[in-house]
Amino acid sequence: MRLLVLGGTLFLGRHVVAAALARGHDVATFTRGVTGSPPDGVRALHGDRDDPGVLPAALGEWRPELVVDTSCQSRAAARHAAAVLGDVRGYAFVSSLNAYRNWPPGPVRSEDDPVWQTDDDEYGPIKAAAERELGAVLGDRFLTARAGLIVGPHDTVDRLGWWLRRIARGGRVAVPDALEQPLAVVDARDLAGWLVEMAERGVGGPVTATGPVGMTTLGGLLAVCREVTGSDAALVPVPEEELLAAGVEPWQDLPLWLPQDVAATAWAVDTTRARRLGLPVRPVRESVADTWAWLRDAGELPAPPHGRPRPGLDPGREARLLAGH
Ligand SMILES: NC(=O)c1ccc[n+]([C@@H]2O[C@H](COP(=O)([O-])OP(=O)(O)OC[C@H]3O[C@@H](n4cnc5c(N)ncnc54)[C@H](OP(=O)(O)O)[C@@H]3O)[C@@H](O)[C@H]2O)c1
Known part of the structure; x- marks a missing residue:
């Protein structure tokens, strides 16, 4: 079938x-043509989806039957897609756990948990508004995947990648004392x-799209990083109070780490519907090993998308944290 990917090159x-x-x-x-090109055999259509009129012009006579939308980051982008693509047989949209009003810290008990209904120009409210905009036009042909933490090769957000490189460098590595x-x-x-x-199947509705509860732990993931990089790094736990007092920002400076009060519920996310619909759960080791294999040849990574700062702790700050341990 004719399948349009809104996004597709990152x-x-x-x-x-x-x-x-x-x-x-x-x-x-369909991309702006800034990030890269799709492989041979793919029609590369160009334009900025935030601009009205650009998508129909780029599509011309080519009418998609299916859409997978990975690039929606604004209400306008959703509105313009809804205006043009309302007649497709299936539309799979990539949203986020942040669409849930209570996440973080969660928990997320089911897809019926409330989502943001505000006009705030922030990530979660924008994803929730985009879901409504597209859902209103597509009805039960619209599936929204509220994704959790996405990992794997070509991940330029680079949270797991930062840990892999840091652990591969070896020596004493400052980690939160929250490995469990x-x-x-x-x-x-x-x-x-x-x-x-x-x-393809035209499945609709919201789906919390992440791995199951109990899949791994922060410590489990870091241990796999150590294993796949063949590193002799010593993980040195630093108490949360010390990290916070030193201004170490959870999730950003030490990626994947959340303060205890948030972590207690943030990963209590029910994924029954995703499991029923067959979203696979690849072994964590495979994701980490393949990310490392890609990273080793990736060279300099582009800046993280959407103007996000690069995650990670610089060596000077890490050395100061390690000094007392
Ligand atoms: N990473 C996570 O852990 C995580 C978690 C939850 C949800 N998500 C969501 O998952 C999705 C991740 O997608 P990805 O970035 O990996 O997708 P991707 O489709 O591989 O990359 C983003 C694409 O969007 C295009 N693009 C960006 N701005 C555009 C615009 N204004 N008009 C047209 N095209 C535009 C980019 O190409 P050009 O630059 O050439 O335009 C690029 O091809 C996002 O929707 C994100 O919000 C991510």
Whole structure:
């Protein structure tokens, strides 16, 4: 079928393109042409989805039957897509756990938990508004995947990547003394293939799209980083109070770490519907090993998307934290 990827040249979208090609679709990507190009055999359509009128002009006579939307970051982008793509057979949209009003800290008990209804120009409210905009036009042909932490090769957000490089460098590595805190991830390749399948089947509704509760822990993930990089790094736990007092920002400076009060519920996220709909759960070790294999050849990474700062702790700050331990 004719499958349009809104996005498709960076991380998740790139895997969506690969999955769609592997499943025999006639694939087009729609991007600004800033980030990169899709592989041969894919129609590369260009334009800024925040501008009205650009998407229909780029599509011309080529009418998609299926859409996977990985690039929506504004209300306008959702509105413009809804105006043009309302007649497709299946539309799989990538949203976020942040669409839930109570996440973080969660928990997320089901897809019926309330989502943001405000006009705030922030990530979660924008994703929730985009879901409403597109859902109103597409009805039960619209699936919104409220993704958790996405990992895998080509991840330029670079949270897991930062830990891999830091641990590979070896020596004493400052880690939060919260290694038992739960963590769930979804591999971009699993999510991508599943999104294509959901669009093909015309499955609708919201789906909390991440790994199951109990999948791993922060410490479990870091241990796998140590193993796959072959590092002799010594993980040195630093108490949370010390980290916070030193201005170490959870999730950002020490990626994937959340303060205890948030971590207690943040990964208590029910994924029953995702499991029922067959969202795969790849072994964490495979995701980490493949991310490391890609990183080693990736060279200098582009800046993280959407103007986000690069995650990670600089060596000077880490040395000061380690001094007392
Ligand atoms: N990373 C996580 O852990 C996480 C967690 C939850 C949800 N999410 C969501 O998952 C999705 C991740 O997608 P990704 O970034 O990996 O997807 P991607 O499709 O691989 O990359 C983003 C694409 O959007 C295009 N793009 C950006 N701005 C555009 C615009 N204004 N008009 C047209 N195209 C535009 C980029 O190309 P050009 O630059 O060339 O335009 C690029 O191809 C996002 O929706 C994110 O909010 C991520």
